[in-house]
Amino acid sequence: MRTVITLAAGLTTLAMASHAFAAGPPEQNIRQAYRMILSQADTNKDGKLSAAECRAVWKDKDTAEKNCDFWDIDKDGFITEAEYVKQGSSFGRKK
Numbered sequence: 001m002r003t004v005i006t007l008a009a010g011l012t013t014l015a016m017a018s019h020a021f022a023a024g025p026p027e028q029n030i031r032q033a034y035r036m037i038l039s040q041a042d043t044n045k046d047g048k049l050s051a052a053e054c055r056a057v058w059k060d061k062d063t064a065e066k067n068c069d070f071w072d073i074d075k076d077g078f079i080t081e082a083e084y085v086k087q088g089s090s091f092g093r094k095k
Helices: 002-017 027-041 051-055 061-071 081-089
Strands: none
Touching: 027 081, 051 061, 061 081
């Protein structure tokens, strides 16, 4: 599971670093990364990541809290594909 999640995170990071994505990574790539993470981390198969499912990805509790809070835009305890896409689209954007 960690390998798939690490790969998805790496792909997202690579997309963020690329000059070709100056306006942010393509939405299709973000959705694909979310679905890869979901396929491994969504233990109850409800189509979204609960706070507990998200935190289970990281060994370090502080890192888990920080990352899970970042992706959960509406702070309802779940990370949906829409939230993941919105946050992922913000990477690489010029401020």
